[in-house]
Amino acid sequence: MKRIIIAVITIAMVFAMPPDMDPACAPFNLPRNATFSDCCQIKIQMIPSDVFQKCAAQFPKPASPPPPPPQDGKPMGPPPMIACIAECVLKDLKMFVDGKVDVNAAVTQLIGSDSSLKSTAEAAVNYCVNKTTTMTTPPPPPGATCSPIPMIMIGCVYGQIYKNCGSQLVPNKPECTQLSDFAKKCDWVPPMKKE
Numbered sequence: 001m002k003r004i005i006i007a008v009i010t011i012a013m014v015f016a017m018p019p020d021m022d023p024a025c026a027p028f029n030l031p032r033n034a035t036f037s038d039c040c041q042i043k044i045q046m047i048p049s050d051v052f053q054k055c056a057a058q059f060p061k062p063a064s065p066p067p068p069p070p071q072d073g074k075p076m077g078p079p080p081m082i083a084c085i086a087e088c089v090l091k092d093l094k095m096f097v098d099g100k101v102d103v104n105a106a107v108t109q110l111i112g113s114d115s116s117l118k119s120t121a122e123a124a125v126n127y128c129v130n131k132t133t134t135m136t137t138p139p140p141p142p143g144a145t146c147s148p149i150p151m152i153m154i155g156c157v158y159g160q161i162y163k164n165c166g167s168q169l170v171p172n173k174p175e176c177t178q179l180s181d182f183a184k185k186c187d188w189v190p191p192m193k194k195e
Helices: 002-015 049-058 080-092 103-111 115-134 149-163 174-186
Strands: none
Touching: 049 080, 080 149, 103 115, 103 149, 115 149, 149 174
8 A cells, every 4th residue: 555655656756847936856776675754763753544545446447548658848747646645634633624734743753652752743844844835836637626735745755754864864765865865856755665
């Protein structure tokens, strides 16, 4: 199931790339086999697997393939089911209410019972809320009814916390050094370990 979660989030980030994002920050440029939990020992959780499973069941993959991308060079928005899964997860956890991220709910979810992470989580969530309100988002595909903000928030929050991992970084792993370089440049990282 964690493989499915990371695949959905990675695909979402591909399609959710805003027009002003550096192409070097696309998910296919990530170092292989390196995710947040591989390289940073801070224990946070934004997406409980049971909530993800419930939301994924509500928005199954469509039977027919998605329409081809436009030929005009403009970026596509995310596939509707991926945006809706991310929105469903954050709404279920009371982190996305009335089209806006609830900072307090997001911080509470991230830190669980570890209050020592509060300032790190608050800084990450506030940074990403500001980023999603000022960035240019790609137009949604026809028929899309869900916001791209939740899925952009997920990768962004993990990226910000990763950049502040400090002494919790796993040392001497080349893929983690590469992931650190990616996070510094791109502001996001995969939130979950691939298993």
